[in-house]
Amino acid sequence: MDIDTQDCLLIIDFGSQVTQLIARRLREQNVYCEIHPYQNVTDAVLLDLNPKAVILSGGPDSVTRKDSPRAPDRLWDMGIPVLGICYGQQTMMQQLGGLVEGGKISGGGGTAEFGRAKVKSSGELDLLNGWFIEGPEQVWMSHGDHVSKIAPGFEVYGTSANAPFAIIADTSKHFYGVQFHPEVHHTPRGAKLYENFVRLAGFKGDWTMDAYRDIAIEKIRKQVGDKQVICGLSGGVDSSVTAALLQEAIGDQLTCVFVDHGLLRLNEADDVMAMFRENMNLKVIYADEKELFLCALEGQSDPETKRKIIGGLFIDVFQKYANKINGAEFLAQGTLYPDVIESVSFSGGPSVTIKSHHNVGGLPEKMGLKLVEPLRDLFKDEVRILGRELGLPVSFIGRHPFPGPGLAIRCPGEITREKLEILRLADAVFIDQIRKHKLYDEIWQAFVAILPVRTVGVMGDGRTYDFACALRAVTSVDGMTADYYPFGHDFLSETATRIINEVAGINRVTYDITSKPPGTIEWE
Ligand code: XMP
Numbered sequence: 001m002d003i004d005t006q007d008c009l010l011i012i013d014f015g016s017q018v019t020q021l022i023a024r025r026l027r028e029q030n031v032y033c034e035i036h037p038y039q040n041v042t043d044a045v046l047l048d049l050n051p052k053a054v055i056l057s058g059g060p061d062s063v064t065r066k067d068s069p070r071a072p073d074r075l076w077d078m079g080i081p082v083l084g085i086c087y088g089q090q091t092m093m094q095q096l097g098g099l100v101e102g103g104k105i106s107g108g109g110g111t112a113e114f115g116r117a118k119v120k121s122s123g124e125l126d127l128l129n130g131w132f133i134e135g136p137e138q139v140w141m142s143h144g145d146h147v148s149k150i151a152p153g154f155e156v157y158g159t160s161a162n163a164p165f166a167i168i169a170d171t172s173k174h175f176y177g178v179q180f181h182p183e184v185h186h187t188p189r190g191a192k193l194y195e196n197f198v199r200l201a202g203f204k205g206d207w208t209m210d211a212y213r214d215i216a217i218e219k220i221r222k223q224v225g226d227k228q229v230i231c232g233l234s235g236g237v238d239s240s241v242t243a244a245l246l247q248e249a250i251g252d253q254l255t256c257v258f259v260d261h262g263l264l265r266l267n268e269a270d271d272v273m274a275m276f277r278e279n280m281n282l283k284v285i286y287a288d289e290k291e292l293f294l295c296a297l298e299g300q301s302d303p304e305t306k307r308k309i310i311g312g313l314f315i316d317v318f319q320k321y322a323n324k325i326n327g328a329e330f331l332a333q334g335t336l337y338p339d340v341i342e343s344v345s346f347s348g349g350p351s352v353t354i355k356s357h358h359n360v361g362g363l364p365e366k367m368g369l370k371l372v373e374p375l376r377d378l379f380k381d382e383v384r385i386l387g388r389e390l391g392l393p394v395s396f397i398g399r400h401p402f403p404g405p406g407l408a409i410r411c412p413g414e415i416t417r418e419k420l421e422i423l424r425l426a427d428a429v430f431i432d433q434i435r436k437h438k439l440y441d442e443i444w445q446a447f448v449a450i451l452p453v454r455t456v457g458v459m460g461d462g463r464t465y466d467f468a469c470a471l472r473a474v475t476s477v478d479g480m481t482a483d484y485y486p487f488g489h490d491f492l493s494e495t496a497t498r499i500i501n502e503v504a505g506i507n508r509v510t511y512d513i514t515s516k517p518p519g520t521i522e523w524e
Pocket residue numbers: 352353354355356357401402403404405445479480516519520521522523524
């Protein structure tokens with residue numbers, strides 16, 4: 001298999017908030033897919049991409065508006081299966097001779113609909129194999145406009161109270177349209193429709209990480225030739241898997257740099273270096289720059305100033321070490337597919353998640369380095385599977401994310417060495433508690449923040465005047481939104497007792513019960 005000849009399913013994005021979920025559902029079927037914003041998919045691009053099937057996403061616009069987005073005309077003559085979802089269904093109808101109208105707010109027979117609905121079957125269809133097994137299916141509707149007349153050649157296969165054309169198809173051409181969103185959680189059995197669609201389109205389901213590993217290695221070798229590559233390691237999953245892949249592809253031509261900025265967790269530098277040494281036989285430079293970072297941060301308490309200082313120094317340090325590597329022409333980064341989509345998405349604004357590898361963002365241009373990004377086709381869970389294929393320990397791959405600026409953004413107010421020491425110990429106790437109670441894998445991210453306030457307490461017969469800290473633990477899918485983790489009271493009181501007893505300098509423990517939004521995961 002070669003990535004250039006790999007069967008590809010093209011998703012044309014009309015700006016739905018959930019287009020990425022379509023890609024997720026397809027990848028779960030081991031199908032390779034790419035999302036492209038509709039305005040980039042001209043007839044020429046479509047022919048060049050040569051997809052085996054196409055999905056038209058939902059979107060916020062109205063096809064009744066004159067200049068609203070359309071699928072490329074060439075699509076309808078390519079002889080490949082097409083599935084239109086919500087707006088995608090509507091533009092399919094509009095373009096093929098049906099009719100779409102603006103929705104009334106209430107009343108039956110074609111109205112705006114937002115929320116759960118039941119769709120019932122009105123005919124046998126390959127897309128629906130195994131779907132209506134227990135009567136009507138719950139689906140998620142989210143549309144203002146509705147199809148009021150289907151295009152010639154189409155028939156109705158499913159209806160809901162407010163959507164007489166909830167499922168339609170022209171079976172002779174393998175064109176399908178659904179008014180609801182099968183990709184979202186609220187359409188509980190929606191994955192089955194995607195499974196049926198990729199099967200009827202003839203996908204073999206051979207997009208596995210085992211196969212990808214060989215493709216990626218081949219591609220790296222072709223790109224890099226006999227040149228040297230540098231890779232910044234943060235100890236996070238993405239940069240580690242990038243390094244492991246490069247190590248397999250080009251061995252000695254790779255040099256990694258692990259920058260210790262003095263803002264790492266307890267024993268983190270030793271653990272990460274040992275992991276690389278023992279499991280990967282990597283050439284890693286350990287850059288001990290603790291003094292540089294901590295001195296520069298002295299007296300700073302504004303969150304953005306701290307971030308800028310750390311980001312700027314990171315580039316300087318990386319450049320210093322990169323200069324020592326003779327003949328380095330490439331910089332490897334762990335960019336993932338969601339980053340790629342977000343930077344090209346027509347609706348997506350700038351990403352709120354700043355990843356550690358973005359810390360070296362200014363470097364490639366400054367030093368004339370070319371980028372190697374072997375994970376740019378993958379989602380995070382695929383990266384984790386690939387990491388396992390490459391022999392990284394499971395314990396390492398499942399680690400919670402840790403931000404590039406490290407403990408600096410968990411230490412509101414002025415950063416002092418004393419506070420960092422206290423924070424490290426408290427954090428280690430909290431994580432130990434979570435592991436002991438077997439909650440680590442249920443939680444997306446957990447840490448302690450040390451608060452810039454001392455409070456009065458009493459221990460034994462004496463008065464204490466020490467720092468307060470906050471425990472933070474969240475569940476999340478991608479860090480963009482998050483819910484606080486609902487620990488039991490026993491867990492919280494046991495953890496608070498341990499921290500106060502085991503960590504000198506803290507006499508009060510609080511639990512942060514803010515979700516995101518309105519909060520953020522980190523405190524700064
Ligand atoms: P927030 O605090 O924005 O965090 O809700 C979302 C996720 O992003 C991580 N984060 C960062 N990661 N560099 C990083 O590598 C950063 O500057 C940064 N800021 C936040 C945070 O830990 C959480 O996982």
